[in-house]
Amino acid sequence: MKRDEYYMRFAIELAKAGIGQTSPNPVVGAVVVKNGEIVGFGAHLKAGEPHAEVHALCMAGEKAKDADVYVTLEPCSHYGKTPPCADLLIETGVKRVIIATTDPNPLVAGKGIAKLRQAGIEVDVGILKQEADELNQVFFHYIATKTPFVTLKYASSLDGKIATKTGESKWITSEAARRDVHRYRHLHDAILVGVNTVIADNPSLTVRHVEGGKNPIRIILDTHLRTPLDANVVNDGEAETWIVVGSGVKEEKIAQYSGKHVQIIKMNQPKIVIDELLKVLGEKQVTSLFVEGGAEVHGSFIEAKAVNQVIAYIAPKVIGGKDAPAPIGGSGFAQMADVMNLKIKSVETIGPDLKIVALPITD
Ligand SMILES: Nc1c(/N=C/[C@H](O)[C@H](O)[C@H](O)COP(=O)(O)O)[nH]c(=O)[nH]c1=O
Ligand SMILES: Nc1c(N[C@@H]2O[C@H](COP(=O)(O)O)[C@@H](O)[C@H]2O)[nH]c(=O)[nH]c1=O
Numbered sequence: 001m002k003r004d005e006y007y008m009r010f011a012i013e014l015a016k017a018g019i020g021q022t023s024p025n026p027v028v029g030a031v032v033v034k035n036g037e038i039v040g041f042g043a044h045l046k047a048g049e050p051h052a053e054v055h056a057l058c059m060a061g062e063k064a065k066d067a068d069v070y071v072t073l074e075p076c077s078h079y080g081k082t083p084p085c086a087d088l089l090i091e092t093g094v095k096r097v098i099i100a101t102t103d104p105n106p107l108v109a110g111k112g113i114a115k116l117r118q119a120g121i122e123v124d125v126g127i128l129k130q131e132a133d134e135l136n137q138v139f140f141h142y143i144a145t146k147t148p149f150v151t152l153k154y155a156s157s158l159d160g161k162i163a164t165k166t167g168e169s170k171w172i173t174s175e176a177a178r179r180d181v182h183r184y185r186h187l188h189d190a191i192l193v194g195v196n197t198v199i200a201d202n203p204s205l206t207v208r209h210v211e212g213g214k215n216p217i218r219i220i221l222d223t224h225l226r227t228p229l230d231a232n233v234v235n236d237g238e239a240e241t242w243i244v245v246g247s248g249v250k251e252e253k254i255a256q257y258s259g260k261h262v263q264i265i266k267m268n269q270p271k272i273v274i275d276e277l278l279k280v281l282g283e284k285q286v287t288s289l290f291v292e293g294g295a296e297v298h299g300s301f302i303e304a305k306a307v308n309q310v311i312a313y314i315a316p317k318v319i320g321g322k323d324a325p326a327p328i329g330g331s332g333f334a335q336m337a338d339v340m341n342l343k344i345k346s347v348e349t350i351g352p353d354l355k356i357v358a359l360p361i362t363d
């Protein structure tokens with residue numbers, strides 16, 4: 001068993017090579033071992049390209065016959081954009097397949113394991129399952145719900161303010177914390193802010209502090225289409241930009257943005273309903289959504305119970321003032337019995353700031 005964990009840990013490390021670039025696929029790592037020697041390994045790097053097992057078996061060549069193969073996710077058994085790995089493992093004549101976790105994709109979900117066993121291959125499941133599941137929390141959520149995994153992020157002062165009473169907010173957190181935020185932007189398919197943030201901050205919402213970072217799709221919640229025509233997000237062409245508006249917005253108003261680098265998404269209700277929005281984004285293959293505020297948007301996602309992860313950056317500063325805004329707007333919960341409960345997943349310092357990651361407790 002110890003050897004199995006050793007090789008699976010290596011496969012998990014390999015899987016991380018694809019983090020942030022395999023969407024809408026999961027990240028997967030694979031290691032081929034023969035007579036106690038690693039003879040091949042691989043990771044899935046991009047949707048549509050070969051799967052981890054294919055890379056690993058290709059590297060192993062002849063040595064893959066009668067070998068042990070460690071995979072962090074159940075080998076696929078269907079023809080997606082690539083042929084099924086289970087069939088390749090069988091054709092190759094491997095002896096044993098060790099799997100960390102099953103694949104909830106209805107097209108796979110146990111069929112890969114069944115196929116291998118029917119072919120007489122020994123299959124062990126569950127080695128380092130916890131660590132392997134952690135890698136693909138976004139993929140597992142998306143496959144199950146067809147809506148994006150939502151991370152809500154805010155930066156506040158020690159006394160819980162996201163700006164001064166005059167609306168100033170540059171900067172609350174440090175350069176180091178903001179770099180960390182850019183890493184999350186790179187990892188996400190899309191980033192979302194409300195039109196008030198666009199009006200107040202004129203943000204670019206791009207990834208600048210990360211080498212080779214990819215810019216997520218920029219989504220602006222803007223019920224009445226108030227996004228300034230000269231805003232960065234509308235003019236810089238740096239990233240795909242969608243403005244989500246309510247059904248009451250007039251076509252001639254939408255026409256004003258026709259020459260801009262934006263796509264207007266008109267919902268079928270006057271107000272933007274978060275659950276509807278998430279379905280629309282899921283249909284557009286947005287598997288992960290980074291909600292960066294402001295307070296009203298955060299309030300609407302919390303009230304819709306549409307948050308899967310909260311990341312709070314707390315700066316050792318005191319802004320004060322009853323009129324200075326707090327991170328979560330909206331009407332809020334009246335009774336303590338109704339508040340949103342979370343479990344703290346991690347607390348760390350980044351530069352002078354604190355970073356807390358918390359996961360909502362779904363009863
Ligand atoms: N004001 C702060 C933040 N403010 C975040 C704003 O909502 C908005 O996303 C930024 O102004 C966008 O800037 P950019 O041009 O996209 O880099 N976020 C932070 O993490 N720390 C802060 O101090
Ligand atoms: N990336 C990955 C798997 N991904 C599985 O296959 C599906 C994508 O198939 P395709 O469209 O052909 O790329 C994806 O939804 C997930 O269920 N499976 C594996 O055996 N190994 C891999 O490395």
Ligand SMILES: [Zn+2]
Pocket residue numbers: 051052053075076077083084085086
């Ligand atoms: Zn596969």
